[in-house]
């Protein structure tokens with residue numbers, strides 16, 4: 238296994254060259270691209286997945302590893318319910334240990350307002366037959382042992398799961414490859430070849446692939462890739478900091494969070510930790526272009542983001558990042574093989590402090606590693622999963638807004654059927670691209 242976090246220094250596991258033709262080409266080797274490739278390959282559909290760096294090296298390995306139904310948008314729930322079934326099936330098919338366990342997810346309440354939010358979700362949970370329940374003060378203290386303070390209560394879903402993302406997504410990529418998907422790492426898609434309003438092919442850094450169908454699942458890069466073709470997605474990305482402890486005695490086998498600290502038991506006996514509070518948004522041209530669409534989210538959570546006037550060089554919304562390029566010249570995608578933001582030192586200190594305040598028995602515990610990630614966000618905190626009306630053969634699945642790992646296999650199955658023209662079995666109208674341009678009001682997903 239590669240050292241964590243993954244970087245472009247890691248060995249290439251899926252070398253090229255890419256084929257000259259492929260029925261479907263997928264741009265992006267995160268959980269969405271990988272699982273879509275897997276389901277297409279399972280149906281014997283020739284599919285090529287292009288990853289500019291390494292499979293799962295961006296969000297799909299850096300995430301917390303929560304697989305949750307709890308707190309989900311009502312329109313995502315049927316898909317994540319399916320995803321939970323698929324996680325089990327795919328983990329078994331992969332034959333690898335990806336750390337998948339059903340240990341529950343719990344949100345802790347500091348205030349009456351938190352309990353009121355949980356109660357609002359209980360109605361959605363009931364409509365979908367979830368095992369979610371509310372806990373009182375004592376039940377909460379019993380569920381998570383050794384906490385230094387008592388919470389007003391909690392909401393918990395015992396059937397929610399966890400897995401180790403850096404094991405899971407590469408394992409699913411190997412499974413997809415065994416089923417016949419052609420995965421090519423270190424190979425950026427540069428531009429689409431479009432003629433008479435239809436996809437004809439994709440220019441990659443390693444040559445041209447003739448195809449009629451492209452899925453863009455490029456995470457934080459999707460908007461930059463598509464804007465050049467006149468497809469506007471109001472997607473921004475925010476930097477977050479995560480850490481892992483050394484192995485510790487178990488205080489809770491699942492994943493839990495309050496406003497200050499999030500913790501998740503890991504397969505190695507440590508905890509993956511993250512802080513509450515705001516994310517860091519680098520202001521760039523897209524942030525200004527799409528600012529009005531983010532006003533409802535800002536009003537809802539004015540302190541949800543901190544701002545920095547510019548991103549490091551080469552970031553998707555950097556001021557100096559080119560917005561246009563030729564198919565035969567280097568693009569921003571291969572200039573940054575892996576978006577690998579440094580963790581913020583002050584955040585790491587706050588994470589450690591908050592964890593130890595809640596669990597004083599771990600006063601001597603050490604953080605063994607810290608890392609950063611860029612979450613690709615949408616104005617309404619739900620993704621875009623759609624075909625692009627103006628360009629026949631072009632599909633997009635992006636903007637998973639910080640919760641795309643758990644739902645990943647469900648989305649992959651849905652998108653593979655969408656590409657094949659089959660009934661997806663779910664109502665996807667909430668995730669249509671045109672919602673941002675047809676006058677629909679921004680309907681915020683839950684910020685739980």
Ligand SMILES: Cc1cc2nc3c(=O)[nH]c(=O)nc-3n(C[C@H](O)[C@H](O)[C@H](O)COP(=O)(O)OP(=O)(O)OC[C@H]3O[C@@H](n4cnc5c(N)ncnc54)[C@H](O)[C@@H]3O)c2cc1C
Nearest residue numbers: 265267269289297300301303426456610637640641642643
């Ligand atoms: C710190 C953190 C914590 C999170 N915690 C959770 C959690 O607990 N549970 C949960 O469900 N979700 C969580 N998420 C969100 C989840 O990780 C993402 O929603 C999910 O991984 C997105 O998958 P993706 O495939 O859309 O994008 P990504 O994983 O970002 O993959 C996109 C890939 O596309 C590649 N790419 C881009 N452009 C090109 C191009 N032109 N050519 C070739 N390749 C290209 C990139 O290199 C990248 O590898 C978290 C995210 C972060 C950052």
